Amino acid sequence: MNKQLGSIIxxxxxxxxxSLMAIQATSFAKLAKFFPLYIAIxxxxxxxxxxxLQLKEYRKERVQEERASKEENLATxxxxxxILGFVVVIYLLGFVIATVIFLIAFQxxxxxHKILPTIGSTAVVIGLLYGFTNLMNLYWxxxxxxxxxx
Amino acid sequence: MLExxxxxxxxxxxxxxxxxxxxxxxxxxxxxxxxxxxxTVGMAILLPFVFGMDPYAGMAMLIGMAAVLHTGDxxxxxxxxxxxxxxxxxxIMDGYxxxxxxxxxxxxxxxxxxxxxxxxxxxxxxxxxxxxxxxxVLAFGSPELFMLAxxxxxxxGILAGNAPIKGLTVGLIGLLLGAVGAAPAVPEYRYTFDSIxxxxxxxxxxxxxxxxxxxxxxxxxxxxxxxxxxxxxxxGWLEGVKDSIKNKxxxxxxxxxxxLLGFVPGVGGxxxxxxxxxxxxxxxxxxxxxxxxxxxxxxxxxxxxNAKEGGALIPxxxxxxxxxxxxxxxxxxxxxxxxxxxxxxxxxDLPITLSIVWTLVFxxxxxxxxxxxLSKHISKxxxxxxxxxxxxxxxxxxxxxxxxxxxFGDIILFVGIGLVGLIMKRLxxxxxxxxxxxxxxxxxxxxxxxxMERYGFTxxxxxxxxxxxxxxVALLFGGYLLKQKSANTNLQM
Numbered sequence: 001m002n003k004q005l006g007s008i009i010x011x012x013x014x015x016x017x018x019s020l021m022a023i024q025a026t027s028f029a030k031l032a033k034f035f036p037l038y039i040a041i042x043x044x045x046x047x048x049x050x051x052x053l054q055l056k057e058y059r060k061e062r063v064q065e066e067r068a069s070k071e072e073n074l075a076t077x078x079x080x081x082x083i084l085g086f087v088v089v090i091y092l093l094g095f096v097i098a099t100v101i102f103l104i105a106f107q108x109x110x111x112x113h114k115i116l117p118t119i120g121s122t123a124v125v126i127g128l129l130y131g132f133t134n135l136m137n138l139y140w141x142x143x144x145x146x147x148x149x150x
Numbered sequence: 151m152l153e154x155x156x157x158x159x160x161x162x163x164x165x166x167x168x169x170x171x172x173x174x175x176x177x178x179x180x181x182x183x184x185x186x187x188x189x190t191v192g193m194a195i196l197l198p199f200v201f202g203m204d205p206y207a208g209m210a211m212l213i214g215m216a217a218v219l220h221t222g223d224x225x226x227x228x229x230x231x232x233x234x235x236x237x238x239x240x241x242i243m244d245g246y247x248x249x250x251x252x253x254x255x256x257x258x259x260x261x262x263x264x265x266x267x268x269x270x271x272x273x274x275x276x277x278x279x280x281x282x283x284x285x286x287v288l289a290f291g292s293p294e295l296f297m298l299a300x301x302x303x304x305x306x307g308i309l310a311g312n313a314p315i316k317g318l319t320v321g322l323i324g325l326l327l328g329a330v331g332a333a334p335a336v337p338e339y340r341y342t343f344d345s346i347x348x349x350x351x352x353x354x355x356x357x358x359x360x361x362x363x364x365x366x367x368x369x370x371x372x373x374x375x376x377x378x379x380x381x382x383x384x385x386g387w388l389e390g391v392k393d394s395i396k397n398k399x400x401x402x403x404x405x406x407x408x409x410l411l412g413f414v415p416g417v418g419g420x421x422x423x424x425x426x427x428x429x430x431x432x433x434x435x436x437x438x439x440x441x442x443x444x445x446x447x448x449x450x451x452x453x454x455x456n457a458k459e460g461g462a463l464i465p466x467x468x469x470x471x472x473x474x475x476x477x478x479x480x481x482x483x484x485x486x487x488x489x490x491x492x493x494x495x496x497x498x499d500l501p502i503t504l505s506i507v508w509t510l511v512f513x514x515x516x517x518x519x520x521x522x523x524l525s526k527h528i529s530k531x532x533x534x535x536x537x538x539x540x541x542x543x544x545x546x547x548x549x550x551x552x553x554x555x556x557x558f559g560d561i562i563l564f565v566g567i568g569l570v571g572l573i574m575k576r577l578x579x580x581x582x583x584x585x586x587x588x589x590x591x592x593x594x595x596x597x598x599x600x601x602m603e604r605y606g607f608t609x610x611x612x613x614x615x616x617x618x619x620x621x622x623v624a625l626l627f628g629g630y631l632l633k634q635k636s637a638n639t640n641l642q643m
Contacts, residue, residue, distance in 0.1 A: 003576070003577055003578060006573075006576070006577050007577045007578075007579070010573060010574075010577055010579070011319075014319065014323070018322075018326075021326055021341065024340075024341065025340070028333070028338055028340055029333075029336050029338045030336075031333070031335040031336045031338075031599065032333035032335060032336050032338035032340060035329060035594075035595040035598075036326060036329040036340060036341075039322055039325045039326055039329070040326060042322060043319065043322035043323070043326065046315060046318055046319050046322065047319055049315065050315045050316065050319055053315065072372055072373070075371070075372045075374075076368060076372045076572075079368050079371045079372060080368065080569070080572075083364075083368075083544065083565060083568075084565065086544065086548070087561055087562070087565055090548070090558075090561060091558060095548070095549075095552070099545050102541065102544075102545070103541055103542070103545065106537075106541040107541065110371075110537050110541075111535075111537040111538050111541070112537075113538075121542075125542060125545060129549070132549075138549070138553060139552070139553070139556045140549075140552065141552060141558050141561070
């Protein structure tokens with residue numbers, strides 16, 4: 001899928017979102033509805049114009065542009081999964097344990113580091129987290145298990 | 151007044167008080183470097199320590215922290231494209247592209263030197279405004295504040311580059327996202343879907359980090375390329391300093407804008423940053439490279455965001471009107487030290503006010519020197535391979551995002567906005583207008599509603615409103631003319 005087509009699809013998605021937001025805005029109290037309603041209506045108009053102009057340009061010429069390769073797209077998807085996995089583990093086990101698991105797994109599997117530097121760097125990060133917890137009174141998500149490491 | 155200034159200078163330079171200023175500076179730089187942490191966090195950390203302290207030492211510590219926050223926050227903005235604080239978002243536009251070209255040291259040098267000069271000018275503005283402030287601050291009512299919000303929104307068009315309709319659409323997304331949460335006019339929650347997390351709206355730090363930082367992290371990993379596309383770093387911090395001196399009028403102009411906007415309560419640091427960037431772009435000749443690594447795109451906002459601190463202290467100290475979370479906590483600190491903000495600070499407690507001015511000046515100088523000395527070594531981060539750097543940055547970003555409301559919703563929102571930002575980046579949709587719309591949404595609605603309730607439509611005829619309106623038109627039209635002139639000059643060549 002090239003950028004032009006992707007942009008048109010994205011615009012259609014935005015059009016749907018703006019329409020839903022405008023419909024939702026009509027249910028708000030009188031003083032609360034005006035701003036989001038008129039902004040959403042304006043956005044619907046602008047997006048519709050944008051879609052028409054983009055479609056016109058898409059029909060006129062297929063621009064030869066640099067597309068992301070299939071490998072790049074797969075790599076993007078892979079790293080998004082890494083981040084989503086990190087978030088899921090934070091939710092389940094808490095931030096500190098999730099950080100340890102994420103850093104060790106990523107460094108061994110993706111960065112191809114050796115085991116000792118991996119453990120060392122992870123230990124440094126955990127040490128810094130501990131320092132920030134005490135010095136700057138920062139908080140971390142505990143996870144479903146409610147484990148409070150620091 | 152001059153004798154009092156000299157007396158205050160000797161008080162600030164007292165060897166028993168200087169260490170407190172340096173402590174404040176150190177904490178301010180660390181807070182600035184860590185994305186997602188704001189001046190409010192820094193103030194909150196220092197507040198318990200000022201209880202019962204000597205007022206001069208206490209103020210040196212608090213002001214030292216606040217003064218250099220927008221100096222230290224430049225590191226992540228330029229090196230990794232992550233806003234260090236709300237006041238350094240616009241710096242990413244040209245600072246990060248410069249880092250990608252291997253010119254991180256140059257960008258940092260220019261940023262720190264401009265920040266220093268901007269901060270000094272902010273201090274001077276604070277000093278000069280002490281006898282003049284009252285009529286100026288009171289001249290700004292809700293209609294004028296609404297017009298300032300419109301001035302900020304007009305930057306959307308300037309920052310959309312060659313895709314004005316996309317930029318406008320994105321700006322409107324930002325305005326709608328800013329409407330999530332409690333309505334300013336009535337007790338109604340909008341677009342919250344009964345989620346308690348959304349009752350307070352979307353946190354700015356999470357939106358900014360998600361929109362800019364997460365897409366960059368994923369792109370770095372995908373392309374398997376370090377931040378700097380060149381194997382060696384080009385230019386040094388001295389070149390950046392020379393760039394700032396070469397653009398001295400830009401530094402002065404932006405610092406003046408920052409101070410003037412800073413002293414209007416309710417105009418936050420992120421707004422000042424974007425306005426300064428937009429005006430810099432509009433008023434600079436040959437501005438085709440803005441957004442691709444034009445050093446002026448770093449100098450403008452960096453001068454403004456440090457100068458803003460001096461301006462923001464005017465209503466805070468003289469009228470107890472805090473313009474931001476940082477200054478609100480500062481007022482608390484003043485109370486803890488037995489100082490009452492207000493006219494007393496201009497009369498009986500004038501030495502304290504003047505010591506604040508001197509602290510602003512010295513803290514900016516020392517903070518800039520410290521950052522310049524560190525910049526050469528920290529710039530080397532841009533040469534590290536992404537698979538070695540990005541996992542640690544991701545941990546840092548998750549930490550930063552979570553501190554906004556300390557709810558798991560922050561992390562979900564961060565990833566969600568990040569994925570939208572990635573799609574926008576891939577499809578060449580501008581992202582900066584979204585942030586501007588988001589930041590200005592509540593202010594625009596609130597001041598419009600107050601103006602209409604109080605004045606009907608007659609507020610449109612106020613002289614201050616007309617002046618700001620003319621400035622907006624002049625900026626947009628003037629920028630268009632400059633662009634046409636530049637395009638014609640290129641055609642002739």
